[in-house]
Amino acid sequence: xxxxxxxxxxxxxxxxFFFWIYxxxxxxxxxxxxxxxxxxxxxxxxxxxxxxxxxxxxxxEREQQLY
Amino acid sequence: xxxxxLEHVTKSYEDVVAVDDMNLDIRDGEFVCLVGPSxxxxxxxxxxxxxxxxxxxGTIKIGDRDVTKLPPKDRGVAMVFQNIALFPxxxxxxxxxxxxxxxxxxxxxxxxxVERASDIVQLEGMLDRMPEEMSGGQRQxxxxxxAIVREPDVFLMDEPLANLDAKLRVHMRTELQRLHKQLDTTxxxxxxxQAEAMTMSDRIAVINGGELQQIxxxxxxxxxxxxxxxxxxxxxxxxxxxxxxLTPDGLESDSFAVDLDPATLSGTGxxxxxxxxIRPEDVYPVEKADELxxxxxPIEVTTDVLEPMGDEIFVYLKxxxxxxxxxxxxxxxxxxxxxxxxxxxxxxxxxxxxxxxDASKLHLFDGDSGDAIAHGIVDIGAAAAxxxxxxxxxxx
Numbered sequence: 060x061x062x063x064x065x066x067x068x069x070x071x072x073x074x075x076f077f078f079w080i081y082x083x084x085x086x087x088x089x090x091x092x093x094x095x096x097x098x099x100x101x102x103x104x105x106x107x108x109x110x111x112x113x114x115x116x117x118x119x120e121r122e123q124q125l126y
Numbered sequence: 127x128x129x130x131x132l133e134h135v136t137k138s139y140e141d142v143v144a145v146d147d148m149n150l151d152i153r154d155g156e157f158v159c160l161v162g163p164s165x166x167x168x169x170x171x172x173x174x175x176x177x178x179x180x181x182x183x184g185t186i187k188i189g190d191r192d193v194t195k196l197p198p199k200d201r202g203v204a205m206v207f208q209n210i211a212l213f214p215x216x217x218x219x220x221x222x223x224x225x226x227x228x229x230x231x232x233x234x235x236x237x238x239x240v241e242r243a244s245d246i247v248q249l250e251g252m253l254d255r256m257p258e259e260m261s262g263g264q265r266q267x268x269x270x271x272x273a274i275v276r277e278p279d280v281f282l283m284d285e286p287l288a289n290l291d292a293k294l295r296v297h298m299r300t301e302l303q304r305l306h307k308q309l310d311t312t313x314x315x316x317x318x319x320q321a322e323a324m325t326m327s328d329r330i331a332v333i334n335g336g337e338l339q340q341i342x343x344x345x346x347x348x349x350x351x352x353x354x355x356x357x358x359x360x361x362x363x364x365x366x367x368x369x370x371x372l373t374p375d376g377l378e379s380d381s382f383a384v385d386l387d388p389a390t391l392s393g394t395g396x397x398x399x400x401x402x403x404i405r406p407e408d409v410y411p412v413e414k415a416d417e418l419x420x421x422x423x424p425i426e427v428t429t430d431v432l433e434p435m436g437d438e439i440f441v442y443l444k445x446x447x448x449x450x451x452x453x454x455x456x457x458x459x460x461x462x463x464x465x466x467x468x469x470x471x472x473x474x475x476x477x478x479x480x481x482x483x484d485a486s487k488l489h490l491f492d493g494d495s496g497d498a499i500a501h502g503i504v505d506i507g508a509a510a511a512x513x514x515x516x517x518x519x520x521x522x
Contacts, residue, residue, distance in 0.1 A: 121178050122211070124199035125282070126225040126272050 135184030399493030
């Protein structure tokens with residue numbers, strides 16, 4: 060009886076910890092491969108858009124000097 | 127008014143050279159057209175003059191001032207853009223006076239200049255209209271008036287008629303010529319339409335691949351092109367080009383020969399490959415050979431496609447024995463000729479006919495570099511001309 064309880068206890072713990080560790084590792088890999096690159100890409104895109112808008116505004120201002 | 131000088135102007139974008147060592151000297155009061163195919167660097171050249179783009183190398187002078195590093199507002203230039211670029215929320219008066227208000231001119235001066243400009247471009251009575259209530263031509267005139275009120279030393283026009291329909295474009299062409307006569311100001315005009323360039327300008331600057339090919343009056347570019355590119359680009363339809371080899375007796379192509387003394391051609395020798403250029407209007411049916419002062423021997427051809435244009439017919443001619451070959455962009459194949467004939471001509475498709483070339487209108491270009499060697503080969507062997515005349519008389 061005691062051995063069955065121990066088996067259930069350790070089995071349950073193993074399953075619980077397996078998914079806990081799996082979750083942590085999976086999150087770590089997602090962070091490395093998806094979340095951080097995605098955030099970087101988003102920031103890069105925003106920066107580029109901002110630069111493009113600035114260049115367009117400057118170009119427009121220069122063109123208006125010729126009106 | 128001012129002259130514009132470009133000295134060794136180069137504009138590069140990373141590994142692309144848009145303008146390559148451009149040297150231009152545009153005289154005071156001159157109307158100069160920059161022409162060339164799309165992407166040749168003509169708009170970039172204009173943008174460097176306007177100050178919208180800084181040249182990578184070189185100097186730009188307007189009058190005696192070096193303006194290379196000056197912002198557009200300090201260059202004394204006004205520009206008319208292809209997209210017209212009127213403010214949709216402003217009426218015509220406000221659009222025209224925009225530049226003056228920006229520079230804090232007083233109201234009386236603004237009124238005087240707007241009235242004069244609207245008078246010049248015939249916009250009287252329309253000053254309170256909004257751009258959306260106007261036609262394309264009227265909007266373009268507002269844009270021109272906006273440039274006129276600035277009273278600039280130089281007008282820059284970047285394909286201002288490109289967005290107008292064909293009929294309006296022809297009308298505006300005349301208006302611009304009238305405007306130039308009236309203002310007598312230096313105008314630099316960018317277009318890819320060689321008809322616009324030919325009709326409006328005092329001189330044409332032909333640009334290709336960022337390099338200036340030729341700057342000359344329109345008829346000089348037409349009659350004495352400096353190279354094969356200019357010959358093909360100026361004139362519509364373009365010049366016929368036939369690849370030939372220089373022999374001791376003259377020129378020999380795969381389908382016909384032209385008698386001439388090679389010694390009369392400088393810079394070439396027997397065995398050299400050359401391109402023979404002839405405009406469609408200088409190709410004649412053999413019956414007309416006696417009307418020419420100098421013509422080639424008759425050339426046997428087969429008529430292919432006919433294009434009736436109303437005042438003339440373009441006849442595509444297949445040369446006998448000439449193989450298909452590679453041609454430069456915009457040129458016809460070397461195994462065919464295009465001839466322009468009168469609209470009442472009885473030439474039909476698939477006829478076997480003989481044609482002659484007006485020898486005084488032949489052009490020779492170097493086979494490798496494409497540079498012009500000679501324009502008009504009057505030293506045609508008498509025998510060739512006589513045989514053409516004899517054949518024409520025999521045919522009558």
